[in-house]
Amino acid sequence: MPPPPLLARSRFGVVALRALGARAHSGGGPPTGGGLVAPPAAGPPGAWQSAVHAARREVGYPGSVLGLRALLGDGASHAAGRAGRLRRAGHPLLNTATGLVCDSSQMVQMRGLVVLLMSKAAGPKPSKQPDGKISSDPEVMVDGIYPSQRSLAEIAELIHTAFAVHRGIVDVAAMVLSDDCRDDMDFGNKMAVLSGDLLLANASTGLARLNNTHVVELMSSAIGDLVQGLFYEGSGSEQVPENASVCDYLDRTFLSHGALLAKSCQATLVLANQSAELQRSAFSYGRDMAAAHQLNLDMQPFIGVDNDAVHFSFHSAPAILHQERVGTRAWQSAVKKATDASGRIDFGKLASSPDVRQSVLATSQLCHLHGERALAALAALPPSPARDALTTMAHAASVL
Numbered sequence: 286m287p288p289p290p291l292l293a294r295s296r297f298g299v300v301a302l303r304a305l306g307a308r309a310h311s312g313g314g315p316p317t318g319g320g321l322v323a324p325p326a327a328g329p330p331g332a333w334q335s336a337v338h339a340a341r342r343e344v345g346y347p348g349s350v351l352g353l354r355a356l357l358g359d360g361a362s363h364a365a366g367r368a369g370r371l372r373r374a375g376h377p378l379l380n381t382a383t384g385l386v387c388d389s390s391q392m393v394q395m396r397g398l399v400v401l402l403m404s405k406a407a408g409p410k411p412s413k414q415p416d417g418k419i420s421s422d423p424e425v426m427v428d429g430i431y432p433s434q435r436s437l438a439e440i441a442e443l444i445h446t447a448f449a450v451h452r453g454i455v456d457v458a459a460m461v462l463s464d465d466c467r468d469d470m471d472f473g474n475k476m477a478v479l480s481g482d483l484l485l486a487n488a489s490t491g492l493a494r495l496n497n498t499h500v501v502e503l504m505s506s507a508i509g510d511l512v513q514g515l516f517y518e519g520s521g522s523e524q525v526p527e528n529a530s531v532c533d534y535l536d537r538t539f540l541s542h543g544a545l546l547a548k549s550c551q552a553t554l555v556l557a558n559q560s561a562e563l564q565r566s567a568f569s570y571g572r573d574m575a576a577a578h579q580l581n582l583d584m585q586p587f588i589g590v591d592n593d594a595v596h597f598s599f600h601s602a603p604a605i606l607h608q609e610r611v612g613t614r615a616w617q618s619a620v621k622k623a624t625d626a627s628g629r630i631d632f633g634k635l636a637s638s639p640d641v642r643q644s645v646l647a648t649s650q651l652c653h654l655h656g657e658r659a660l661a662a663l664a665a666l667p668p669s670p671a672r673d674a675l676t677t678m679a680h681a682a683s684v685l
Contacts, residue, residue, distance in 0.1 A: 573655040
């Protein structure tokens, strides 16, 4: 199957990442290093996996649109040859690339899929525009989805992948490294910057080709939100934050995860000239779906689900809810007691605390609340198999 037209223009950035990931996946990933002791890993919950499989069948979505077989080509061997340097240095770019290779089984990329489902659930363009004029758009639907909407789904995944790559940039100046290792880390940073920027540039070109200023405005603002979210992520540390609140957590989650999905869902209905009411509902679904999904991921280390991709963090929802409930000093004291002489934190000891489990339960309730809000937003859409698939995904994201 040939690569989608938009992604074919992004060949260098994605191919380089995929090639690195393939080499890491076959030869072992980078060392995890010190810090936090998290449980070993497994795949996502079965309900989510089943929901995504069913949704893909509904829209004819063959896994990630960034398929490895479709995109591996010239230049891949050169990029893969550099994987050893990144593995030795432990650069996080290799983990990102490995995640892209394993996406067909991990199913972490859902943005394009949700956009396609929302497009199909909303249906064709109204025969009359809001100003009363007869619609005469020459665009023809294929399997219930307009070509421009499929392009938008590709763009949403490109943007998400670009920022996933940029998250792999590390502060080399703050690390104690040998000269060789420092050179390898600098090389990894250069690859992360260039690959991520190239993907964003191609996403911007694709947006311009949609020839819709409202959609360009929406997606540009989503990119701005992601930049702000990336800044907040970079300002955090793997220590108990002095000031943390659930409201701040939800705001950061929207910027880092919810804005892209919410505005992509709204933008795909703009392309179909749907009503403002339907656009608001699509935005709400994307926002709350992303929040529920992230809350679910945050809980995985606390409920005994094995997953290397999900690590304990003091900025996760259960940790922040617990800190809010018991106070910063009490939480810092508990963390200190769970820290051994080498500075490693025993995650199992922290997670088994009855007080922490109460905070996990509160996180589960918050996750369920956002799932219910996402389901309520779907009521504005007409009944259809695509809407049913969106419903199933919201259920799976909010139920443990």
